[in-house]
Amino acid sequence: xxxxxxxxxxxxxxxxxxxxxxxxxxxxxxxxxxxxxxxxxxxxxxxxxxxxxxxxxxxxxxxxxxxxxxxxxxxxxxxxxxxxxxxxxxxxxxxxxxxxxxxxxxxxxxxxxxxxxxxxxxxxxxxxxxxxxxxxxxxxxxxxxxxxxxxxxxxxxxxxxxxxxxxxxxxxxxxxxxxxxxxxxxxxxxxxxxxxxxxxxxxxxxxxxxxxxxxxxxxxxxxxxxxxxxxxxxxxxxxxxxxxxxxxxxxxxxxxxxxxxxxxxxxxxxxxxxxxxxxxxxxxxxxxxxxxxxxxxxxxxxxxxxxxxxxxxxxxxxxxxxxxxxxxxxxxxxxxxxxxxxxxxxxxxxxxxxxxxxxxxxxxxxxxxxxxxxxxxxxxxxxxxxxxxxxxxxxxxxxxxxxxxxxxxxxxxxxxxxxxxxxxxxxxxxxxx
Amino acid sequence: xxxxxxxxxxxxxxxxxxxxxxxxxxxxxxxxxxxxxxxxxxxxxxxxxxxxxxxxxxxxxxxxxxxxxxxxxxxxxxxxxxxxxxxxxxxxxxxxxxxxxxxxxxxxxxxxxxxxxxxxxxxxxxxxxxxxxxxxxxxxxxxxxxxxxxxxxxxxxxxxxxxxxxxxxxxxxxxxxxxxxxxxxxxxxxxxxxxxxxxxxxxxxxxxxxxxxxxxxxxxxxxxxxxxxxxxxxxxxxxxxxxxxxxxxxxxxxxxxxxxxxxxxxxxxxxxxxxxxxxxxxxxxxxxxxxxxxxxxxxxxxxxxxxxxxxxxxxxxxxxxxxxxxxxxxxxxxxxxxxxxxxxxxxxxxxxxxxxxxxxxxxxxxxxxxxxxxxxxxxxxxxxxxxxxxxxxxxxxxxxxxxxxxxxxxxxxxxxxxxxxxxxxxxxxxxxxxxxxxxxxxxxxxxxxxxxxxxxxxxxxxxxxxxxxxxxxxxxxx
Numbered sequence: 001x002x003x004x005x006x007x008x009x010x011x012x013x014x015x016x017x018x019x020x021x022x023x024x025x026x027x028x029x030x031x032x033x034x035x036x037x038x039x040x041x042x043x044x045x046x047x048x049x050x051x052x053x054x055x056x057x058x059x060x061x062x063x064x065x066x067x068x069x070x071x072x073x074x075x076x077x078x079x080x081x082x083x084x085x086x087x088x089x090x091x092x093x094x095x096x097x098x099x100x101x102x103x104x105x106x107x108x109x110x111x112x113x114x115x116x117x118x119x120x121x122x123x124x125x126x127x128x129x130x131x132x133x134x135x136x137x138x139x140x141x142x143x144x145x146x147x148x149x150x151x152x153x154x155x156x157x158x159x160x161x162x163x164x165x166x167x168x169x170x171x172x173x174x175x176x177x178x179x180x181x182x183x184x185x186x187x188x189x190x191x192x193x194x195x196x197x198x199x200x201x202x203x204x205x206x207x208x209x210x211x212x213x214x215x216x217x218x219x220x221x222x223x224x225x226x227x228x229x230x231x232x233x234x235x236x237x238x239x240x241x242x243x244x245x246x247x248x249x250x251x252x253x254x255x256x257x258x259x260x261x262x263x264x265x266x267x268x269x270x271x272x273x274x275x276x277x278x279x280x281x282x283x284x285x286x287x288x289x290x291x292x293x294x295x296x297x298x299x300x301x302x303x304x305x306x307x308x309x310x311x312x313x314x315x316x317x318x319x320x321x322x323x324x325x326x327x328x329x330x331x332x333x334x335x336x337x338x339x340x341x342x343x344x345x346x347x348x349x350x351x352x353x354x355x356x357x358x359x360x361x362x363x364x365x366x367x368x369x370x371x372x373x374x375x376x377x378x379x380x381x382x383x384x385x386x387x388x389x390x391x392x393x394x395x396x397x398x399x400x401x402x403x404x405x406x407x408x409x410x411x412x413x414x415x416x417x418x419x420x421x422x423x424x425x426x427x428x429x430x431x432x433x
Numbered sequence: 434x435x436x437x438x439x440x441x442x443x444x445x446x447x448x449x450x451x452x453x454x455x456x457x458x459x460x461x462x463x464x465x466x467x468x469x470x471x472x473x474x475x476x477x478x479x480x481x482x483x484x485x486x487x488x489x490x491x492x493x494x495x496x497x498x499x500x501x502x503x504x505x506x507x508x509x510x511x512x513x514x515x516x517x518x519x520x521x522x523x524x525x526x527x528x529x530x531x532x533x534x535x536x537x538x539x540x541x542x543x544x545x546x547x548x549x550x551x552x553x554x555x556x557x558x559x560x561x562x563x564x565x566x567x568x569x570x571x572x573x574x575x576x577x578x579x580x581x582x583x584x585x586x587x588x589x590x591x592x593x594x595x596x597x598x599x600x601x602x603x604x605x606x607x608x609x610x611x612x613x614x615x616x617x618x619x620x621x622x623x624x625x626x627x628x629x630x631x632x633x634x635x636x637x638x639x640x641x642x643x644x645x646x647x648x649x650x651x652x653x654x655x656x657x658x659x660x661x662x663x664x665x666x667x668x669x670x671x672x673x674x675x676x677x678x679x680x681x682x683x684x685x686x687x688x689x690x691x692x693x694x695x696x697x698x699x700x701x702x703x704x705x706x707x708x709x710x711x712x713x714x715x716x717x718x719x720x721x722x723x724x725x726x727x728x729x730x731x732x733x734x735x736x737x738x739x740x741x742x743x744x745x746x747x748x749x750x751x752x753x754x755x756x757x758x759x760x761x762x763x764x765x766x767x768x769x770x771x772x773x774x775x776x777x778x779x780x781x782x783x784x785x786x787x788x789x790x791x792x793x794x795x796x797x798x799x800x801x802x803x804x805x806x807x808x809x810x811x812x813x814x815x816x817x818x819x820x821x822x823x824x825x826x827x828x829x830x831x832x833x834x835x836x837x838x839x840x841x842x843x844x845x846x847x848x849x850x851x852x853x854x855x856x857x858x859x860x861x862x863x864x865x866x867x868x869x870x871x872x873x874x875x876x877x878x879x880x881x882x883x884x885x886x887x888x889x890x891x892x893x894x895x896x897x898x899x900x901x902x903x904x905x906x907x908x909x910x911x
Contacts, residue, residue: 298460299468299475300460339461361435369435373438377441
C-alpha cells in the first residue's frame with residue numbers, strides 16, 4: 001500500500017482530479033444560486049456520483065496502470081464537469097442521465113484499462129476490430145433513424161445509440177494494426193510513374209476502399225461531419241505510418257471531389273453549406289440553428305454571463321438553439337463562460353491532444369505509436385469539426401463535443417479512448433523505466 | 434515516426450487555435466453588430482423585463498397584454514394575445530422564437546416606454562434603479578366586433594382574403610382582416626412555414642389585380658382631366674381592338690348606346706378602355722400617384738410589411754411610371770397592375786371624403802401607465818387625389834352600383850352603401866380574385882371598405898360584396 005501512495009505520477013493525478021472536483025462543486029453551486037427555482041438534491045447526487053466515479057477510476061489506475069500518464073484523466077474530468085454543469089443548467093433531468101453516462105463511461109474506462117493493460121493484445125484483434133467497425137456503420141445505415149437530418153443513430157431497447165462513436169475507435173485500432181503491417185510497402189512503393197512512387201494495388205486497395213466507404217457514408221448518413229472525421233483520422237494515420245504527403249493530398253482531393261458530388265444528391269449537406277456561407281437570409285428557417293448559435297456565442301462576450309445566468313432556454317421551456325445539450329454545447333459554454341471559459345475548453349483539448357501525441361512519441365512499437373496518434377487525432381479533430389461548425393468556421397455537422405456533449409454513446413466511447421491512451425502510456429513508461 | 438507525429442500535433446494546434454480565433458471574432462469583434470440585429474431574439478428577451486404595454490381595440494377588447502412569469506430563472510413579463518388570431522397580422526407579435534412584427538414592432542418604443550421624450554427618460558431611470566418599467570398602453574381605432582365579422586365571413590368564404598375598413602375622415606383603421614390567420618400565442622413557429630402564409634398581412638402585403646374596382650381611379654382621372662363628363666355618350670359594341678388584340682366586355686355583353694356614368698355603374702370595359710386611351714398613360718399614372726400608388730403607404734405599420742401598389746413586370750419588380758404600358762388595359766385594372774386591399778380602401782376613402790388621400794392610422798391614443806394620454810394622433814392628409822366635384826360625381830355613380838348595378842349584394846338595410854365590384858382573372862381557369870370597394874353611408878361616409886377574396890369561382894358581386902355588407906352592418910350597428 002505504501003508503494004502505491006508514493007507513486008509520484010498517480011499522486012499528481014489525484015491532486016488534479018481533486019481540483020477538477022472542486023471546479024465541479026463550484027459550478028453546480030453557481031448554477032444552483034443563479035437558478036433558485038430549481039433547488040433540489042439532484043445536482044448534489046450528480047456531483048457525488050461524478051466524484052465517486054472519478055476516484056474509483058483513479059484507484060483502478062493505481063492498481064493496473066500505475067505508470068500511465070497522470071494528466072489524461074484529470075483533463076477529461078474538467079471537460080466532463082463543464083459539460084455536466086451546463087447540461088444541468090439546461091435540464092436537471094438530462095444532467096442526471098449524463099451523470100450516469102459518465103459513471104458508466106468510467107466503468108468502461110476501467111474495463112478497457114484492465115483488459116488491455118498489455119496493449120499488444122489489441123493488435124492481434126485488428127481485423128476483428130475492422131470488421132466490427134464496418135458492421136456497426138452498415139447497421140446504422142440500414143436500421144438507423146434520422147435525428148436533426150442526419151442518420152447517425154439506431155434505437156435499441158429504448159436507448160438511442162450512436163454506433164459511429166464506437167466504430168471510430170475500432171477503425172483506429174484496425175488502421176494502426178494494418179498500417180504497421182504494410183508500412184514499408186506503402187512507404188517504399190514498387191513502381192514509379194513520372195517520378196512519383198505508386199504503391200502496388202494490393203497494398204493500397206484497402207485504403208482506397210476506405211476512402212470510397214467514407215464517401216458512401218457521407219451520403220448514406222447524410223452527415224458531412226462523421227465521414228470527414230473518419231476520413232481525416234485515416235489520412236493522419238497513413239501520414240504517420242508512411243510520411244507520404246502524396247497519400248494525404250490524393251485522399252483530400254478525392255474527398256473534396258466526392259463531397260462536391262455528394263452535394264448534388266444530399267440536400268441536407270447543401271443546406272448546411274448554404275447556412276455556413278451565409279446564414280442570415282435563412283436565419284428563420286434552414287439556418288436557424290447556426291444563426292442562434294452565433295447570437296448565443298456573441299452574447300457571452302469576454303467574461304460570459306456566468307454559470308446559470310445566460311439566456312439559453314426559451315419561453316416554451318426548450319432551448320433557444322435546438323440540440324443545445326449535444327451539438328451546440330460549446331455555444332452554451334461560450335455564452336455562460338465567455339471567451340475566457342470557451343478558450344479554456346479548447347486549450348483542454350489541445351492539452352489532451354498533446355498528451356496523446358506525447359504518448360505516441362514515447363511508445364516504442366509501431367502499433368502503439370499509430371494507435372495513440374489516431375486516438376489523439378480522433379478526439380482533437382472531432383472537437384475541431386463540431387466547434388468549427390457552431391462558430392461558423394466550417395459547415396455545421398452533427399458530431400458531439402468529446403466528454404462535454406450530452407449522450408451515452410459519445411461519453412462512453414471517449415472514455416474508452418482515454419483508457420486506450422493510458423494503456424499505451426503504461427507500457428511505454430514502464431519500459432523506459 | 435516521431436517527427437511526423439509532431440507535424441500532426443502542429444496541425445492540431447493550428448486547427449484549435451483557429452477555433453479560439455473565431456470565437457474571439459464573434460464575442461469581441463462582431464458582438465455589437467449582432468446585438469443590434471432586429472432578428473436577434475435576444476433583443477426581445479432583454480425587453481421581457483419591461484412590462485410591455487397593452488394593445489386594446491377601440492371597443493375595449495384587449496388584443497395583447499403582458500403577464501408576469503418566469504423564464505430561464507428570471508422574473509419576466511410574457512406576452513399574451515387573448516384574442517388569438519383575431520387581428521394577428523395587424524397587431525403582430527413580440528416573440529422569443531420569431532422576433533417582432535406588425536404594430537408590436539412599429540410601436541415598440543411606446544409599448545416598452547423607451548421613447549425619446551420625458552416618459553422615456555423617466556423609464557430609463559427606473560431601469561437603472563432596477564424598478565419594473567411599464568410601457569404605455571396603445572388604444573387602436575380597430576373595432577374588434579367588426580374585425581370579428583370580417584374574419585368570420587372570410588373564413589366562411591373558404592379562401593384566403595382580406596378586409597380593410599378605414600374612417601375616410603381621419604384614416605382610422607377600423608378593420609384590417611387577413612386570412613388565413615395564426616395564433617401568436619402558440620402557433621407562431623408552425624405559421625412560419627404553414628401553407629397559405631398566415632403571417633402575411635394580405636391587407637398590406639398582398640398584391641392583386643384590382644380588376645374593375647380600378648375603374649374608379651380611371652374615371653376620376655378622366656373626369657378631372659375633362660376627357661369626359663358623366664353624360665358623355667358612347668356607342669354600342671361588345672369589343673374593341675387595342676394593341677392588336679380584342680378587348681371585350683364581361684361575358685361579351687353589348688351595353689347598347691350609353692353615357693359614361695352608365696359605363697362605370699355597369700362596368701363596361703370597352704368604354705373605360707376607350708377613355709383610358711384618350712387619357713394616355715401619363716395622365717392616368719399621375720392620378721394613380723395622387724391616390725397613393727407606386728409608393729409604400731406611410732403609416733404606423735412597419736415599412737417592410739407594406740408593399741407598393743403599381744405596375745409589376747413578370748419578374749415581380751415594379752415598373753416605374755412612364756414605362757411603356759397599354760393604357761387601355763391599365764384603365765380597366767389589367768396590364769400587370771397590382772394593388773393591395775389597403776390601397777383600394779384608400780381609393781374608396783378618397784371618393785368618400787371629397788377627394789383627399791388620407792394616411793391610414795392604426796392608433797387612436799397612447800396612454801401612460803398612470804392613465805394620462807401621451808399621444809393622440811391627428812388626421813394626416815397626404816394630398817389630393819381628385820377634385821371635390823369629381824369625388825361628388827363618383828359618389829353618386831358608386832351609389833348606383835349598389836342600387837342597380839353589379840354591387841347590389843352589398844346593400845345594407847338602413848345604410849346607404851356605395852361601391853364598385855371587381856372580378857380579376859388570376860390566369861387559372863375559373864379562378865378569380867373577387868373585389869368590392871365602397872363606402873357608407875353614401876351621403877356622409879363614415880366607413881370606406883375594401884374586400885378581397887383570393888382565387889374564388891365567384892365574382893366580386895357574389896363573393897366580396899356580401900362580406901362588405903355584413904362588416905358594414907356590424908360597424909353601423911344596424
